Amino acid sequence: MNHRAPAAAPLLLALALVLLGSGCTGGVEGTPGAVGLRDPYVPGLGNGGYDVTHYGLKLDVDRAGRLHGTATITARATQHLSAFHLDLAGLDVESAAVEGEPAAVNRAGKELTIRPDAAVDDRMREGRTFTTVVRYSGSPQTITDADGAEEGWLRTADGSVALGEPTGSLAWFPGNHHPSDKAAYDIEVTVPDPLKAVSNGQLVGRRTENGRTAYHWRTTEPMASHLATVAVGRFTTEQSRTPDGIRLFTAVDPRSAAASEDVLAEIPAVLAWSQARFGPYPFTSAGAIVERTGDSAYALETQNRPVFPGPPDTGLLVHELAHQWFGNSVTPKTWRDMWLNEGFATYAEWLWAADHDDVPVGESFEAAYESDANWAFPPADPPAAPDLSDPPVYGRGAMVVHRIRLAMDDDKAFFALVRGWTEKYRHANASTDDFTAYVEEETGRDLTGLWDAWLHGGSRPAREG
Template sequence: MNLRTPAAVPLLLALALLGAGCSGGVEGTPGAVGLRDPYFPGLGNGGYDVTHYGLKLDLGPSADELSGPSTDGPSGPAADRLRGTATITARATQDLSAFHLDLAGLDVEGATVEGRPAAVNRAGKELTIRPAAAVEDRLRKGRTFTTVVRYSGSPQAITDAGGDKEGWLRTADGAVALGEPTGSMAWFPGNHHPSDKATYDIEVTVPDPLTAVSNGELVSRRTENGRTAYLWRTTEPMASYLATVAVGRFTTHQSRTPEGIRLFTAVDPESAAGSRDVLAEIPAVLAWSAERFGPYPFRSAGAIVERTGDSTYALETQNRPVFPGPPDTALLVHELAHQWFGNSVTPATWRDLWLSEGFATYAEWLWAADHDGVPIGKSFEEAYADDANWAFPPAGPPAAGDLFSSPVYGRGAMVVHRIRLAVDDDRAFFALVRGWTKAHRHRNAATEDFTAYVEERTGQDLTELWDTWLYGESRPPKEG
């Protein structure tokens, strides 16, 4: 059991009561351990809906320890040590006697619900929180309650089913948190399924001269005793896998687009020269995307560019994607398109990931057609000819390790293009796309929502298209 007991809480007695099945007087039933996602059945938790996370993270040495080891290296205190407090505001969706949170590693020092000490049980990546009887009314269906979890330790990377590292990744001068699909549980407790979106306040305190960058807008920055606290606020709903924290010696820049969108970029000095021209394209890419996909769904945008090799992939973290070294324009277009497809309109389950990756890949094709003279038909032909895209249907990856494979991207984009051909009117097609992002703005959507929406808007029965291109097992004739 990875748990430490605060002296003020008789936790061993509470756990004994929990094991004996005692409810402590709280009516209701425990929330489900998982949400039965097709690929991660234990991910997420039932019985409540998180509305807000308030995270306070303290990284590296305390003020009294600043004269100690260097914070420069990947194994230094800034990367290795985290002390956190998570304040989670949620609405009960059933009468709760207990509920679960996802957390990988880290030591839980204690928890409260509505200000009263709560019993905490640890089983692998699941925390069971059993509130005190005195707050039972706050756990009834429809009521809002607040949970505070104090935790600490050395956050770790998680190897996902596809073999990539996610979670808390050490970098040359700090760390970066990447959460897709399950890595966010490596650095804060929560309901870590994409269907439970929430707003966030993330305050990160780091030793100078390091900078802490996260999602949303920088609300405040205060320095005391050689440590600086950066408070970032995300006011639009965000899935937890899109939350990030990047700590390092960044060069930062703030500006606004002509449309008034706040831009914040943070670039590792080693990647600055190679990133400058591409990052300068962000305002143009956002304006071009808005014409095709609808109004930009957030108040801020930007990018975080780490050193080459700090991770093996880019990620569309909300507001400002993370890049493992200087990106090219196509990658920038892809990750910014995700702000519409994935971040605002978020998959209902991980099976619906093609809705994000297919549209983001199609955005690359559109950009190449408009700016590089590469016809959409040529991009489609290349994807069609690529055998890797036909390993399985985009809406049905065989296993979790296949979620980020070629069919989800390339064949997903082919589905989008086949819809465009079926509509047979570019003006109507882009109106269809803009309507989709408007109808599901800041919400979750499943594949079935999308297919029903397209058929309703077009007035067409597209069963053959879905059966062939979205769900079909084999490569169809191009004209089919």
């Protein structure tokens, strides 16, 4: 018996082959953006094919920590896109639209695939800007890292706090969650009174209706998504300005207020001291969020407004404010480059101790050198993602910075070098290779031996090496 397909079948098959061959998906030309950016430590994080320029996040948070969110994402296509991906964990996606047209959404784990309607094909071409709106809801997850640390959306004694390094931001909003894709942000959070909502940047609006208040925060300078935060709680808040005009906003859990008062009063002095060493402050606002002791297990350099897990001491304040230059303004290209954040922030602590506590930098270097924990691996080559927050990234990273200073043997030139680094990569991304090339170009020296021994070496070098 001769079985024949219906007459339409060959035509449909031929059409499907044509569409696949041309890269079309659902009538949209182009090719899909890549899934993940192949980060050496978090390879699935981030997505290819577009660059986000602005996030508009509207979050409605109830007393149980459940949220309803609308994310308006403005991006520039870096290729002709037939589809693209967003990172999001746990939350339920209700709908998506691209350029006002409903878009198909598929989900696989922490990846959303957005397939725009054919009607918006022209806006998906390389170099064009397009806007995506995603509506979602649910109870955001707390993500436990391989090293046991918790990030994402953390429940606190009286609310919640979002901590994002390195992947936690995908627990509360969809986006391109890799440090190489920085963007401006508007974050509006509505919470029940008397709770308050604090985020990055400047408070540009507040409105109350039916016992709920919406707080609108704006960050105009580029920010990596892991540096975004939202803290909800019964905070005591204060606003002021430094003598040179930087806006200050602090939010403190009432139980931490008394023990935090003296240290937070030092913020203007720490910023002035830091500017003298690292260059102009790279943002228009600064401050701090101080949670109740036990609400989180670590401090984080969230942009403009670091989060502290209870009252900080001055050294920790210096460290997190130094990150506004190193990590927040000059942001790593990949997570392999994290030592550039932590090494410089740790070195800032050493510098502060020398200037204010009569502890010479050489003594801090010696203590770090003698600590076996700092020699577990090279700071620029951690073995795996969980090691990114281990001692070598901090202590040995700071030793690399000091070895550069010793090699230059000129403090004036050294601090000019540091200020030049923060100026050259202000609001940009930089890698270890960018840094070593910059130092050699500015000093006119071949420092291969220094990099091999202190930055990449597997064993403890001689002090004079």
